[in-house]
Amino acid sequence: MGYADPNQIGTGLRQRLYSRAFIxxxxxxxxxxxxxxxLDTQSGDTAVRYGILSxxxxxxxxxxxxxxxxxxVTGTHSHSGPGAWLNYLLPQITSKGFDQQSYRAIVDGAILSIRRAHESLAPGHLSIGSTKVFGANINRSLYAYLANPEEERARYNISSGDDGSVxxxxxLLKFQRASDGKNIGVLTWFPTHGTSVLGNNxxxxxxxxxxxxxxxxxxxIGDDTAADGFVAGFSQANVGDTSPNVLGAWCEDGTGQMxxxxxxxxxxxRSQKCHARGPFFRANDKGTSSCFEIGKRQFEPAKHLYSQLNQSPNPVRGRMVKSFHTFHNMSNYRFELPNGTEVETCPAALGYSxxxxxxxxxxxxxFTQHDGNPNTTSPVWSVVSGMLKEPSGAQNACHSPKPILLDVGEITSPYQWTPNVVDVQVLRVGQLVIIVSPGEATTMAGRRWKNAVHDEVSRLFAAEPKPASPVVVLGGPANSYTHYIATEEEYGIQRYEGASTLYGPHTLAAYINVxxxxVPYLSSVSNRPPRGPEPPDNSNRSLSFIPSVIHDAAPFFKSFGDVVHDVEEMYxxxxxxxxxxxxxxxxxxxxLESSYAVVEQLDAATSRWRAVRDDGDWHLVFSWRRVSELLGTSEVDISWETEPWAEPGRYRIKYFGDAKGFTGTITPFEGLSSEFEIAEE
Known part of the structure; x- marks a missing residue:
């Protein structure tokens, strides 16, 4: 869904998006x-999940x-994917509504990945381990994090490079097939925002x-220990206050100041000139180089851990596989804190920050973080806020100290703007316990949630034969999107994460309580908790103001697929x-399951062309632009950023397109560049 900017309209592919399923x-x-x-999406989603289940x-x-x-259904939280598929109105606004094509692509891809995983089910072994990843995340709201108790923060402050702020x-969970000992996949959890690629991309x-x-x-590929079709899932964790832009936030105003x-x-x-910097921020490539580097910094330690587990497996103990899921209404939920204090959550609302x-x-x-309120912003925003829905005195008191900008949980026209009913889900595989979070838990919020579950399941496991110490992870945002989950102390600071914590200062405590x-349903009991109040599925009634494709046309005396600018002879x-x-x-x-662009290499031995790159490869870029809206003409640029490992040889670029005529008929076509040589440096 990009950065919620209506001007950020997609023009092509740097990389295909995938659904990776693990059963x-x-x-x-x-x-x-x-x-x-x-899923390579911003988050899980209510409508998407309903579509998958159906x-x-x-x-x-x-x-x-x-x-x-x-x-x-979890999302990697990429901010570089298509929008217009989320269930509730608020995130649809900047995407001009809801798009059935985007929605169906996600749902159908997820179902296909589950089918493939289901069809490949076989006896196997699971190994689990952990490692440190350095240089891939920092805390972007350190001021709020420091509001958490010093004693609590000190427990996680290990060194200058691992100070606990993230x-x-x-x-890593490794999947190994028993029949031949080959590894079929890995699933990892690590927190860093999917915001390496910038908002102008x-x-x-x-x-x-x-x-x-x-x-x-x-x-x-080609590794004898790995099966064909190996799947690597890099899931999010307590991502809320993390950033992959590890050089920090700097002012792009000529002052040279942070x-x-x-x-x-x-x-x-103001905040508009405050931009976080990735490791290669000086490259004028909209964050692409920094993105690749941060991905590499996650891949390398994960691959090293994978190799260690190949040599010295650390098996998941216990064969018990259990799960529970329920829907829970977070508006006006009354419950007791562990100290006996009775508190209440609120209908969803977003603050000024x-x-x-x-x-x-x-x-x-x-608008600014931390000190954003009606007194520090234009009075226009108070008027706009009140026109949508004037929060009641009780709602303001419930959310205090959050100054409410958008009382979204109490707006139901034309349909709900944000969820009040949330998913609560936990999965168990042996001693591995996965909290499935519908929101972006901050670093400390995730720790508190995991610690509470760890303590509870430890008591549960103790009653089982050969109990093992629980390994608790948190994955999300999943199943829906409930914005952020901050600690009560961070909520009080009211930076972005606190202002985006929907259900008031006790949001985290409520998630933990429910x-x-x-948790007892993770034991040997066979029944399930009640379903709870089901949220709406808005996929077939959402508004859409996204214009359809009217028609395509080639310029006079030209045909679709003709080359406008050709390759050079040698690179x-x-x-x-x-x-x-x-x-x-x-x-x-x-x-889907195909490509708009491929690079073909000539096999000298057979004189045949074979595809060696497609638009799923990071270094092959497909970009489209409309030349004339009136005439319906457009051009496609295909560029291959040849890698250091590219094999010298003879190549050509092939383009696959589909043109829509005035009658609505869609006709496929192809384009082919001239041949070119790749030589060593």
Whole structure:
């Protein structure tokens, strides 16, 4: 969904987006199984999850094992994917509504990945381990993090390189087939935002998590220990206050100063010129180089840990596979804190600092983090806020100290703007316990949630034969999108994360309370908790103002696929090869499981051409632009950033397109560049 900027309209592909499915089943009782999906999307989603469940039901009895209770739909939180597929109105606004094509692509891809995982189910072994990842995340709201108790923070302050302000631990689960001992996949959890690629980018990619998965899957091709079709899932964790832009937030105003510590503003007192910097921020490539580097920094320690587990397996102990899922209404939920104090959550609302954005993606106008309120912003915003829904005195008191900008949880016209009903889900595989979070938990919020679950399941495990110490991870944002989950102390600071914590200061405590109440269902009991109040599925009634493709046309005396700018005859390895074709709108055919562009290499021995790159490769870029809206003409640029490992030889670029005529008929076509040579440097 990009950066919620209506002007950030997609123009092509840097990298294909994928759904990666992982299924674990109890070999004795195959009805006990869990599915963990890692989608290259901003988050999981209510409508998407409903669509997946409906699609699996249509597949018949073989898929009757799968349902609400055991399917987790998580997103890598990439900010470089298409929008207009989320269930609630608020995130749809900047995407001009809801797009069935985007929605169906995600749902159908997720179902296909589950089918492939289901069809490849076989007896196997699981190994688990953890390692440190350095240089891939920092805390972008350190001022809020420091509001947490000093004693609590000190428990996680290990060294100057691991000071506890973000989690540096990557947990990896390795899947090995028993029949031949080959590894079939890995699933990892590590927190860093999918915001390496910047807000001025218009090419689709999986951001740094997509890079990490791409590098891992490429690295095992030809490895005798890995099976064909090896799948690497790089899932998010407690990502809320993390940033991959590890050089920090700086003012792009000529002062050479870092942004203010408290509210991330610059010399003009505003946030718009405060931008976080990735490791290669000086490259004028919209964050692409930094993105690849942060992905690489996750891939390399994960691959090293994978190799260690190959040599010295650390088996997951216990064969029990359990899960629970329930829906819970977070508006006005009354419960007791562990100290006996009775508290209450609130209908969803967003504070003024929500509109300030973050240093990864600054907001607009005069909104600032931490001190944003009606007194520090234009009075226009109070009027706008009141026109949408004037929060009641009780709502203001419930959310205090958050000054409410958007009382979204109490707006139901034309349909709900944000969720009040949330997903609460936990999966168990042996001693591994996965909290499936619908929101972006901050570093400390995730720790508190994991610690509470760890203590509770430890008591549960103690009653089982040969109990093992629990390994608890948190994955998300998943199943829906409930914005952020900050600690009560961070909430009080009201930076972006606190202002985006929907259900008031006790949001985290409520999630923990509800989660712990259902933990007994992770034992040998066979029943499930009640479903709870189901949230709406808005996929068939959402508004859409996205214009359809009217028609495509080639210029006079030209044909679709003709070359406008051809390749040169010779390139040195490391240079960029490019060709431009007369094209058509790629929305005519998303070419799922296929490609818009390939690089073909001539096999000298057989004199045949074979595809060696496609638009799923990071270094092959597909870009489309409309030349004339009136005439319907467009062009496509295909560029190959030749890698240091590119094999010298003879190549050509091939383009696959689909043109829409005035009658609505869509006709496929192809384009082909001239041949060119790649030579060593």
């Amino acid at each position: 674990v089943a109890d070999p004795v009782d195959p009805s006990d199984r869990v599915v963990y999906l890692v 699609g699996l039901e249509e597949l018949g009895q073989d898929y009757a094992y799968y349902g609400h209770h055991n399917i987790a 989690e540096k631990d990557l947990t 218009t090419l689709v990619s999986g951001d740094n998590k997509g890079v990490a998965a791409y590098l891992f899957e490429k690295s095992v 942004c203010s510590f408290e509210n991330s503003t610059c010399s003009d007192g 929500f509109a300030a954005g973050t240093s990864d993606g600054p907001g607009i106008f005069d 989660t712990l109440s259902w 040195r390895r490391g240079s960029t090869v490019g060709a431009t074709f007369i094209g058509a709108n790629p929305r005519n055919n998303l070419r």
